[in-house]
Each structure stands twice: as C-alpha cells, then as structure tokens.
Amino acid sequence: xxxxxxxxxxxxxxxxxxxxxxxxxxxLREYLGLTGTKFGCxxxxxxxxxxxxxxxxxxxxxxPTCIVPAASFNGKSIRTVEGHAKNGELSTLQxxxxxxxxxxxxxxxxxFLNESQALLERLARKRVPRAALExxxxxxxxxxxxxxxxxxxxxxxxxxxxxxxxxxxxx
Amino acid sequence: MIFRYGLWPAALDLWRxxxxxxxxxxxxxxxxxxxQLIAPGLTPLPLPQIAARTHTRNGVxxxxxxxxxRWAWSQATFAIDGQNWTADIDALxxxxxxxxxxxxxxxxxxxxxxxxxxxxxxxTAQCGTLVRIEIDRATGALRIAKGYSVLECGNALVPQVVIxxxxxxxxxxxxxxxLESLPLYEDGPxxxxxxxxxxxxxxxSYLPLRDLEIEMLPAVDAxxxxxxxxxxxxxxxxAALVNAIFDATGHRFRALPVTQEMIKGVLT
Numbered sequence: 001x002x003x004x005x006x007x008x009x010x011x012x013x014x015x016x017x018x019x020x021x022x023x024x025x026x027x028l029r030e031y032l033g034l035t036g037t038k039f040g041c042x043x044x045x046x047x048x049x050x051x052x053x054x055x056x057x058x059x060x061x062x063x064p065t066c067i068v069p070a071a072s073f074n075g076k077s078i079r080t081v082e083g084h085a086k087n088g089e090l091s092t093l094q095x096x097x098x099x100x101x102x103x104x105x106x107x108x109x110x111x112f113l114n115e116s117q118a119l120l121e122r123l124a125r126k127r128v129p130r131a132a133l134e135x136x137x138x139x140x141x142x143x144x145x146x147x148x149x150x151x152x153x154x155x156x157x158x159x160x161x162x163x164x165x166x167x168x169x170x171x
Numbered sequence: 172m173i174f175r176y177g178l179w180p181a182a183l184d185l186w187r188x189x190x191x192x193x194x195x196x197x198x199x200x201x202x203x204x205x206x207q208l209i210a211p212g213l214t215p216l217p218l219p220q221i222a223a224r225t226h227t228r229n230g231v232x233x234x235x236x237x238x239x240x241r242w243a244w245s246q247a248t249f250a251i252d253g254q255n256w257t258a259d260i261d262a263l264x265x266x267x268x269x270x271x272x273x274x275x276x277x278x279x280x281x282x283x284x285x286x287x288x289x290x291x292x293x294x295t296a297q298c299g300t301l302v303r304i305e306i307d308r309a310t311g312a313l314r315i316a317k318g319y320s321v322l323e324c325g326n327a328l329v330p331q332v333v334i335x336x337x338x339x340x341x342x343x344x345x346x347x348x349x350l351e352s353l354p355l356y357e358d359g360p361x362x363x364x365x366x367x368x369x370x371x372x373x374x375x376s377y378l379p380l381r382d383l384e385i386e387m388l389p390a391v392d393a394x395x396x397x398x399x400x401x402x403x404x405x406x407x408x409x410a411a412l413v414n415a416i417f418d419a420t421g422h423r424f425r426a427l428p429v430t431q432e433m434i435k436g437v438l439t
Contacts, residue, residue: 039384046367101331138375145374147339148336151342152380
C-alpha cells in the first residue's frame with residue numbers, strides 16, 4: 001500500500017492508502033467517480049485514457065493512466081476532461097470540437113481534448129511558424145486513436161482554434 | 172450491348188446481309204456454339220473473326236451500365252446507332268473499337284417510386300472512392316496523397332455526421348487495406364493476448380488529413396428516405412487502394428492487408 005495525495009482539476013484528493021497495483025485509471029474512475037477519463041486498450045496505445053500533468057514550472061505533458069500506477073501520481077497536479085469547462089462554460093477547444101462535429105461515439109474525446117489543450121498551451125509558450133503548424137498538430141495527436149470520424153475533424157478543430165488567434169500561437 | 176451493337180452488326184457485315192434485310196433483326200435467333208456464332212441458314216462464324224470485324228468497323232466493343240432497384244428497376248432510353256433502346260438501367264457508357272468509354276445521353280428516365288421502399292427490402296447508401304498514392308521505390312512505403320469519396324445516402328439527417336462517418340470510413344478502409352491483419356488460430360487475436368501493437372489500425376499519420384474530399388450527392392428524389400451509410404463508406408476505399416497499388420506496381424494483390432513489406436517485395 002502507498003499513500004496517495006494528488007491534485008485533480010485544482011482540488012486535492014487524499015492522502016489515501018491505495019494498492020501499489022492500482023492504476024490511475026481505476027483510481028479516477030472507480031474511487032473518485034471521474035468517469036470522463038476512459039479506459040480503452042489497456043496498453044497505452046490508444047490514449048483515450050490520457051490526462052494532463054501540470055509541472056510546477058508551468059509546463060505540462062500528457063500521460064496515459066491505464067497502465068500507470070496511481071501511486072506514481074503522488075504529489076502531482078493533473079487535469080482531466082472534467083476540468084476544462086469553467087463555471088459551466090465550455091473551453092474554446094471544447095466548443096470547437098462541438099462546432100466541428102469532431103467526435104461521434106465520444107470514446108476518444110477526453111484524450112484528444114487533453115492532448116490538444118496541452119498542445120495549445122505549449123504553442124502559447126513557444127509559438128511556431130504557420131508552415132510548421134500542420135506537422136505540429138499531426139505529431140501531437142498521432143498517438144490517439146479514433147474509429148468514428150477518422151481524425152479529420154479533430155485536426156480541423158484544433159487548427160481553427162489556433163488560426164483564430166494567430167498572435168497567440170504562431171510566429 | 173456488345174453483342175447487339177458490336178458483334179451482331181459485324182456478323183451481318185461478314186454474311187453480307189443488309190440492314191434492311193429481315194434477317195438483320197433476328198439476333199435473338201442466333202446462339203454461340205464452340206466459339207462460333209450460329210444463325211439459321213447462315214455459315215457459322217468464329218468469334219475472333221467477328222471481333223476483328225467489329226474493331227475494323229468501329230463497332231461497340233465495351234459497355235458499362237448502372238442500374239438501381241427498389242422493388243422495380245430504374246429505366247431509361249438511349250440513342251444507339253440511330254435507334255432508341257430502352258432498358259432497366261439508368262446510365263450507359265459504350266466503347267467503340269479501342270477508343271475510350273463515352274457516356275450516352277439518356278431520355279425518359281424513370282426511377283421506381285419512393286413508396287416502393289415499403290415493400291420490405293432495405294437499401295443502403297451508394298459510395299465510390301478514388302485515391303492518389305505515392306510509393307517509395309526503395310522502401311515500399313505508401314503515402315496517400317489525396318482521397319475522394321462520393322456518396323448518396325438519401326436525405327441526410329445530419330450532414331456533418333454523414334461527412335464524419337465518411338471520413339472515419341476512409342480511415343477504417345485504409346487500415347483494412349494496408350494494416351489490419353487478424354490471423355486465425357493460436358497466434359491470432361483469438362489467443363486474447365493481442366493489443367493495438369499487433370492489431371495495427373490507421374492513425375492520423377496514415378491519412379491525407381488535408382486532402383480528403385467527401386462529396387455528398389443530393390438524394391435520388393425528394394422523397395428519398397435516409398439510408399444507412401456507416402459501413403458503405405469504408406468498402407470502396409479498400410478497392411481504390413488496391414487498384415492504385417496495381418496501377419503503381421503492376422502487381423495485383425489478392426489478399427489483405429497489403430503491407431509495406433509486400434509492396435517492397437514486388438518493386439523492381
């Protein structure tokens with residue numbers, strides 16, 4: 001057993017005792033009822049389970065949760081799909097996903113949302129030239145699997161958000 | 172079509188029967204036997220001889236038709252060699268000699284009433300796909316430079332979802348044609364140990380993310396009800412890809428998936 005304290009969407013959970021073998025995905029879904037994070041392939045190959053991990057220095061990265069022990073998130077601060085909307089207002093990216101009909105069954109959506117949000121924040125910190133944008137989006141999202149809309153609309157949505165605010169994201 | 176407007180007129184030519192001779196209209200009395208055309212009271216003619224004459228007189232040597240069925244067939248009239256020909260098809264293209272196929276204008280087009288759908292049979296959407304691919308000679312790596320799918324699904328309830336399904340179907344078709352292998356027996360996915368590492372499906376990087384065009388045709392008629400289109404948008408993608416690989420390499424693959432290794436193996 002390990003003691004786990006973790007900040008999720010700005011709220012601190014724990015300290016609580018968890019089994020060493022408990023995955024972060026089970027912790028989120030079964031212990032906390034945060035079922036927006038999905039369990040997909042169970043092998044970190046589809047990334048429907050990905051969450052955002054925020055570093056103390058303001059940078060962030062995404063991590064799968066399905067094969068990662070909950071204990072390894074001890075002391076960390078993460079964001080899940082439940083944390084994007086503020087006071088019932090969807091984020092710009094969430095609205096873009098909806099406007100573009102980016103998802104249909106929705107199973108991959110939380111993962112795509114977290115990955116794309118992390119990308120936006122990374123670009124806001126370090127902008128890229130317009131010419132590099134397509135490759136940047138493609139590489140950022142390539143780890144995520146989608147079997148309904150075949151990626152096209154996700155990519156369009158992310159591209160639109162970036163191009164709507166070029167001073168923020170582009171050199 | 173090829174017999175009636177290609178071979179039969181050529182045979183009449185060989186028999187020296189004029190077009191106003193009553194025998195010229197008796198094509199239905201003729202039949203084939205041992206590669207020869209037999210007609211009552213006339214010398215049997217071998218197919219190669221008739222075919223050669225068909226080519227020299229620029230007769231019909233190829234025909235492509237499109238039909239549509241909803242308890243009854245669509246129907247249309249086509250003008251061929253000065254005659255009106257009506258049949259249970261709604262599109263016709265002919266090739267003469269070694270020329271290109273030319274689509275014929277149609278008149279008196281009739282589609283069976285939409286109400287006939289109530290007779291029980293269900294219909295799915297129609298879909299066709301074209302792809303442009305590039306194959307790296309050294310590695311056999313295939314890149315889809317452009318894709319185009321065209322479909323008719325009746326009156327689309329939510330067009331954005333139709334487009335999304337068509338895009339997703341394209342992605343699935345790419346996986347089916349190039350990546351996804353599900354072998355039988357102990358080593359296959361049935362052993363319960365497979366992950367997406369073995370069962371490789373299409374990721375964004377396999378797709379023409381900025382160069383896929385989906386054209387949604389208007390419904391065949393105004394009362395056309397919506398038709399299922401979730402699977403059909405995947406099927407022609409596979410044929411388009413394998414045909415494109417044949418165009419590029421000259422090799423006709425007979426099993427799926429056609430992997431990079433397999434393509435590399437047939438490149439000279």
